[in-house]
Amino acid sequence: MGRQAERAASELDHFRTMLQTYMDRKGLRSTDQRRLIVETFFRASNHVSIEELLAQVREKDRRVGYATVYRTLKLLADCGVANERRFGDGLTRYELADDTTHHDHLICVECGDIVEFEEPRIEELQDKVARRYGFEVRSHKHELYGSCPRCLGKRRNGGGN
Amino acid sequence: MGRQAERAASELDHFRTMLQTYMDRKGLRSTDQRRLIVETFFRASNHVSIEELLAQVREKDRRVGYATVYRTLKLLADCGVANERRFGDGLTRYELADDTTHHDHLICVECGDIVEFEEPRIEELQDKVARRYGFEVRSHKHELYGSCPRCLGKRRNGGGN
């Protein structure tokens, strides 16, 4: 079920307000599909792909189209509720744009599991590096690819390879 | 012309040997196109895209096909001579797999410039994080997105927006 399922309602309300404000300002409309997709996204595990989200959405309403999910997630990204992420498997994934926790990712190349981590000291060094090169950093991506403990364990016990 | 142009011949020879060994082992063949593409890649600026490389290759031989460049770069990646990298602009770029210098990237979101940086202390912290989560890290990606000094300067002097 992932971390997003555990988020406090108040936190989600903050995102709902952000979205609402943005839609009001732009004169956008609230439709059944949009509400369903957004709420499904809030309940989904973190780092959902469009495919995964569409599947979950269709459990509630089989008629929702691919493009609508794409457009709605773009909307969420535009208004700052979601972040697009690409982890090199050719798919775009989305996560809640939780600015309060700056996290990065550990990705298991065997089972595809994604774990988040935080390390403020890395962020500090990062800023120093940027300053050293005269860059003004807006965002960053820090991903560690390897094998998770579970897959390492399986390999040691189970198969010989 | 980028860093690759400045590399010592001996260093490139190392890569040529790696490739040769791999091809021998797999029974692969050395063709005009392959040699041309590989040598062009060695001379190209770092982080070339397929398109860019193909253009440079076609300056020497107009008949080389798209697919051959793709296949040859995949080959270079397979034998460990090149690394694939995706910086989020939808294109796959390739760089020499120089293990001796662990570098990461600063990417200007305005002009697309890519600068490499090294920061051993970040690498250390990274390893600690991985250990903390029981991961065995095989590779990583650390990218800082923002504005380069040149674009920052332009904005201050030139246009107001």
Next chain:
DNA sequence: TTGACTGCAAATCTTTTGCAATCTT
């Protein structure tokens, strides 16, 4: 001669877009 390699075009795969019909406001 064998079978790897090439160039082309067609196929994939993910994401985007045009459009007529349908909803929001």
Next chain:
DNA sequence: AAGATTGCAAAAGATTTGCAGTCAA
């Protein structure tokens, strides 16, 4: 009623693949 939204299908953009002809070993 105006115009935003939807679902579909078609388009787009990057990469991969099938195939017949070509070439390396």
